[in-house]
Amino acid sequence: MQARKSACAGPLDGIRVLDLTSVVLGPLATQSLADLGADVIKIEGPEGDLMRANGVSRNAGMSSIYLALNRNKRSVVLDLKTEAGAAALRQLITGADVFIHNMRVAAIERLGFGYDAVAALNPRIVYCVATGFGQDGPHRDKPAFDDIIQAACGLVSLGAAAGSRPEYVPSLIADKTTGIALANAVLAALLHRERHGEGQAVEVPMLETMASFVMAEHLAGLTFDPAAGPAGYARLLQGGRRPARTADGWICALPYTDRHWKAFFRAVDREDLAEKYNIASRAERNTHIRALYQHFGDITPDRTTAQWMALFEILDIPATPIYTPDELPSHPHLNAVGLFQSTVHPTEGPLREMRPTARFSATPLALRRHAPLLGEHTGEVLLEAGLAPCDIDAIAGTRNN
Structure with a gap:
């Protein structure tokens, strides 16, 4: 498979990342770096990234989730339990800028690629590990998955605090949020190296x-010592904001200021409610916010979603129809800005992919490479690293046995 032809290099052009991550958290982080122009080399074992099998697939090993998280990368298969595979990785380390993994620390130490060993080969390397729990705490060796972290960090309990049973967020929010933090940490460490010439070890723990x-908004009364009240942002846990039913569906609308509320009640001939709740006073309005949104929800079934959207456009009240994931490719804004792009993968055929979302005026981003087949670039990358063809053949033979 050939790389897409593009003049767009990205601001990280020239940075090489050895990506030993798998599943979602790490691949999302390294894809962010790849989208920014880094040469991300995805190091996989002979069995491949586990996420190659999760989601919808046309062909084995190339699932929808894998395709969404691994664009702009090259895949190299190395069995790090063999001396040939470990030696090849050591050779790659000498020319890398970043080494990133999400294995348990004890496991990668057993393979011989803990920070001290890697830094001995390349002192300028940025060595970043995503852990479940910080390595200076008692849970440092515990396994961690998105569900576990959602529950442990207080997120799952918030629904119960609002009066419903505890539920997981139906998105891999812990993995993806930590993945963003992981990419940011790598960028900061690279900037430090640029300024001061030294690499370092970086840990980004999920919990x-x-x-x-x-807790950014939910620390609340616990902010103060002694506590001035319990944790929890009351507006979210007790407030009345929720999607509102319309005559033919649902809408999300947010009358927020006194001007919004006055305009809304005037438009629906309920100015008496504006007077009743003294909405000109922010303090009074906040006191009665649940009642205000209750009235709002009682009124919205009287018109269709399209009618409400037209009115809220006139009144400058923030609002949107509620879109399903199936509807997002036809979202008028996302369609206009070209978030979803039609591509053709050499083995998977026509695909719908999402372009990098950041915009750079001098170093624009692009879909440069399709998500790679397992081990697709092994020979190419190892030749670049200076390995002899016979050694590469030996590694490939080990991989295929």
Whole structure:
């Protein structure tokens, strides 16, 4: 498979990343770096990334989730339990800028690729590990998955606090949020190296990252010592904001300011409610916010979604129809900005892919490479690293046995 021809290099052009991550968290982080122009070399064992089998597939090993998380990368298969595979990785390390993995620390130490061993080969390397739990805490060796972290960080309990049973968020939010944090950490360490010439070890733990994420608004009374009240942002846990039913569906609308509320009640001939709740006063409005949104939800079934959208456009009230994932490719804004792009994968055929979302004026981003087949670039990358063809053949033979 050939790389897509593109003049768009991205701001990380020239940075080489050895990506030993798998599943979702790590591949999302390294795809972010790849989208920014880094040469990301995905190091896989002979069995491949587990996520190659999850999701919808046309062909084995090339699932929808794998395709969504591994564009702009090259795949190299190395069996790190063999001396030939380990030696090849050591050779790659000498020319890399970043080494990133999400294995348990004890496991990668057993393979001989802990930070000290890698830094001995390349002192300038940025060595980044995504862990489930920080390595200076008692849970450092525990396994971690998205569900576990959602529950441990307080996220799952928020639904119960609002009066429903605890539920997982139906998105891999812990993996993806931590993946973004992981990419940011790599970028910061690369900037430090650029300024000061030194590599370093970086750890991004899932639990700490997600606890900080959740508690940004929910620390509440626990912010103060002694506590001024319980944790939890009351507006989210007790407020009345929720999707509103219309005559033919659902809508999300947010009258927020006194101007919004006055305009809304005037438009529906209920100015008496504006007077009743004294909405000109923010304090009074906040006191009665649940009642206000209850009235809002009682009124919205009187018109269709399209009618409400037209009215809210006139009133400048933030609003949107509720879109399903199936509807997003036809979302008028996403369609206009070309988020979803039609491509042709050499083995998977026509695909719908999402382009990188950031916009750079001087170093624009692009879909440069299709998500690779397992081991597709093994020979190419190892030749670039200076391995002899006979050694590469030996590694390939080991992989195929």
